[in-house]
Amino acid sequence: MKDLMPPARYVExxxxxxxxxxxxxxxxxxxxFEINTLASIESFEWKETAGSGDIxxxxxxxxxRHYGPRRVVVxxxxxxxKKGKKGRANDRQIPKTYTMVAGDTLWGIAKRFLGSGxxxxxxxxxxxxxxxxxxxxxxxxxxxxxxxxKADA
Numbered sequence: 001m002k003d004l005m006p007p008a009r010y011v012e013x014x015x016x017x018x019x020x021x022x023x024x025x026x027x028x029x030x031x032x033f034e035i036n037t038l039a040s041i042e043s044f045e046w047k048e049t050a051g052s053g054d055i056x057x058x059x060x061x062x063x064x065r066h067y068g069p070r071r072v073v074v075x076x077x078x079x080x081x082k083k084g085k086k087g088r089a090n091d092r093q094i095p096k097t098y099t100m101v102a103g104d105t106l107w108g109i110a111k112r113f114l115g116s117g118x119x120x121x122x123x124x125x126x127x128x129x130x131x132x133x134x135x136x137x138x139x140x141x142x143x144x145x146x147x148x149x150k151a152d153a
C-alpha cells in the first residue's frame with residue numbers, strides 16, 4: 001500500500017477537482033454493494049478534528065450523465081432511426097402549393113416536384129393558367145401541386 005499523503009493535500013486535491021467542473025470517477029466497495037460511476041462534486045465541507053491532524057468532511061456528489069449527439073441510422077425512405085429503437089413516424093407536412101420566385105417556369109416546377117419537366121401541362125391545367133399567361137408568370141404567384149407530390153421545398 002502506498003504511503004498516505006497529509007490530510008491537507010487531500011483537501012487541496014478535492015477542491016481542485018471541484019473547481020475544474022469535470023466529472024470524477026467515484027469508486028466505493030463494501031461488503032454490501034459496489035459503486036463505480038462518474039460523478040460531479042456538488043459541495044465539499046471539511047474541518048480539522050481537535051488535535052489529531054485528521055479531518056472530518058462532508059462530500060456531496062451528483063451522478064454525471066454524458067450528453068451529446070447520438071448516432072442515428074438513416075433508413076431507405078430517408079427517415080432517421082435511433083439504434084435499437086423504432087424510428088419516429090414522418091409527420092412532416094408536404095406543401096400542396098409552391099410560391100414562384102424569379103426565374104421559375106412551369107417546366108422547372110414540374111421537373112422539381114413531379115419528377116419530369118414534361119409534366120408542366122398538368123400544372124397549367126390544375127392552376128387554370130392560359131397559354132398567354134405561361135410566358136409571363138409573376139413572381140409570388142402561388143402554384144397548386146397535384147396530390148401525392150413529394151415536395152422538397
